[in-house]
């Protein structure tokens with residue numbers, strides 16, 4: 384089968400199409416014929432070798448963790464899903480014609496494979512950080528980096544829960560952030576003052592690691608009410624870094640429920656043929672994705 388691989392850590396150019404064997408699902412896993420794979424910043428962080436000390440991987444290696452496709456083989460012990468059913472979920476080496484998933488759910492009615500591939504990791508992350516920061520209905524949440532994949536999910540889930548959101552985004556995404564029910568702010572130097580003038584802020588999320596933790600701390604007045612998913616300096620300020628602990632099956636079920644009620648939509652920023660994975664990575668790394676980029680298989 385065709386798959387995207389890299390033989391050494393490096394820039395987008397190390398990604399290359401290759402012919403490899405079809406993977407087999409282990410116990411509790413399924414294999415899908417991939418129709419679309421989601422492109423997450425995590426994928427290019429792995430490709431660059433950012434995690435090589437904590438999680439070394441043998442090279443050459445495949446890429447990707449989110450995908451949508453048709454069930455092709457079911458591993459031992461798997462119940463409730465059959466060959467031929469359309470699913471989305473998380474697994475490994477999903478930039479490929481076939482991939483093994485360890486968590487999945489049926490694709491909600493009306494959602495294309497391309498759209499579905501964009502949901503798993505962003506919804507899992509969004510649910511995890513909203514829970515961790517402890518924001519409640521009626522409270523106000525400040526979201527730095529509101530227009531990306533995770534931001535798009537956080538804004539819509541928060542709105543559904545009756546949480547007021549103020550989101551920062553670039554000039555081109557102000558209307559988009561407003562369309563998701565949030566008050567939009569551009570992130571030029573005066574944004575903290577403009578946020579403060581909007582009233583008390585109960586909790587804040589840093590979703591892009593752009594060095595805003597001190598400002599978020601000033602706005603909420605308490606490190607327990609600030610969480611980051613992307614700034615490794617967090618512990619210096621007593622702020623929590625949300626790195627692990629997600630529940631993907633729960634996230635997929637909640638995503639399906641929200642999508643069915645028309646409360647969650649992650650737009651496709653752009654789709655690319657599988658062979659153009661390097662372009663998708665370069666565009667994702669440029670840092671201004673609205674929603675999610677996907678590879679079509």
Ligand SMILES: NC(=O)c1ccc[n+]([C@@H]2O[C@H](COP(=O)([O-])OP(=O)(O)OC[C@H]3O[C@@H](n4cnc5c(N)ncnc54)[C@H](OP(=O)(O)O)[C@@H]3O)[C@@H](O)[C@H]2O)c1
Pocket residue numbers: 423424425428504505508527528529530531532533534551552553554555556570590591592593611612613625626627667670671672673674675
């Ligand atoms: N720790 C975890 O568990 C975890 C999980 C998922 C993701 N992450 C990390 O979280 C980050 C975001 O992930 P993602 O999938 O949402 O990324 P993404 O879809 O690529 O979105 C990035 C967003 O950042 C915004 N942005 C760029 N510069 C900004 C600035 N100065 N201030 C505020 N926003 C800015 C961009 O919006 P504009 O175009 O409007 O500028 C863009 O929409 C990545 O670094 C990823 O690696 C961590």
